[in-house]
Amino acid sequence: MTAPTSDAALTRSAAYASIATALFLAVLKGWATWRTGSAAMLGSLADTGLDLIASVATLAGVWIAAQPADREHRFGHGKAEALAAMFQVMLIGVSAAAIAWRSAVQLAGGGRTAAAGDGIAVSIAAIVATFALIAWQRHVIARTGSVAIKADNVHYQSDLLLNAAVIAALVLDQYLGLGAADPVIGLAIAAWLAWGAWRAGLEAVDHLMDREWPEEKRQRFVEIAATHPELSNLHDLRTRTSGAQDFVQFHVDMPARMTVQEAHDIMEDVERDLCRHxxxxxxLIHIDPEGHVDKPDDPLVEENLFDSLEKGNRG
Known part of the structure; x- marks a missing residue:
């Protein structure tokens, strides 16, 4: 089952909105950097420039991920989102290093900023535009779970902090005479960006490495499967996520006397219900005859998860 067309359209709309916002902010911040000479503003501009490149990569990632499975990619193209996210993470890392270097040089040299009013006005406009984009991205993430849009969202959450930090740096430098404030805040921005890159990178790696679902989501799946009394001894459950698509397989026991057609009809009903949730x-559901033992020496083979569910409920 492929991701719904509406989900693909939503992720593309978030990517287009991200590109448009980045273009708008890059023009504003370029002008403000020229006017103020602020390291914090330069850091914010560099981050926005990389955001623009990353947003284009996000658009490519979500577009490829939305393509249906084909002969060469029978599990679909969902991991394109994780690859796009990793590309963004590398760009964030480069941005953080460049900002840290520029701030350290300015701190050592004792440079000052100028035209604080222009820089503050631009930063306020950037905050308003970024808030609007983040709101739309969160709506899309809630609907689709897109890992590429999540990584892009990290950029723009950090942009809120970046713009607030730029305002603080300009006020402290120009109006309170604290010349070291601008480069110090620039260093703090670099550290924040590096932390955001680390968090976004971990989720992308989880997708690329086919990490199991979070325990709460896995438990919910077993609970819904347990509402089907015809299923017995659900075991060897394996889950993973690729882009916006989930993949699940498990084994269940069925009576040996049951015909293939009868077992097939039951599994069709179970599959429809689980996919609805x-x-x-x-x-993929694998049917075992009652009493069958799967590879007793395999440490990954799980025992009956319905029994575990009952024990948990009693506890």
Whole structure:
């Protein structure tokens, strides 16, 4: 089952909005950097420039990820989102290093800023535009779970802090005479960007490495499967996420006397119900005859998860 077309359209709309916002902010901040000479503003401009490149990569990632499975990619193209996210993470890292270097040089040289009013006005406009974009991105993330849009959202959350920090740096430098404030805040911005890159990178790596679902989501899946009394001894559950699409497989026991057609009809009903609760999921159910033991020496083989569920409920 492929991700719904509406989800693909939503992720593309978030990517287009990100590109438009980055272009707008880059022009504003370029002018403000020229006017103020602020290291903090330069850091904010550098971050926005890299955001623009990253947003284009995000658009490419979500577009490729939305393509249906084909002969060469039978599991779909969802990991394109994780690759786009990793590209963004590398750009954030480069941005953080450049800002840290420029701030350290300015701190050592004792440079000052100018035209604080222009820089503050531009930063306020940037905050308003960024708030609007973040609101739309969060709506899209809630609907689609897109890892590429999540990584892009990290950029723009940090932009709110960046712009607030620029305002603080200009006020402290120009109006309170604290000349070291601008480069010190620039260093703080660089550290914040590096932390954001680390967090976004971890989730992208989880997708690329086929990490199991979070325990709460996995438990919810078992609970819904347990509402089907015809299923017995659900075991060897494996889950992963690729882009906006989930993949799940598990084994269940069925009576040996049951015909293939009867077992097939039951599994079709179970699959429809589970996919209703987990849209965009591709599900594979393996049927074992009652009493069958799967590879007893395999440490990854799980025992009956329905028993674990009952023990948890009693506890």
């Amino acid at each position: 987990f849209p965009g999921m591709e599900l």
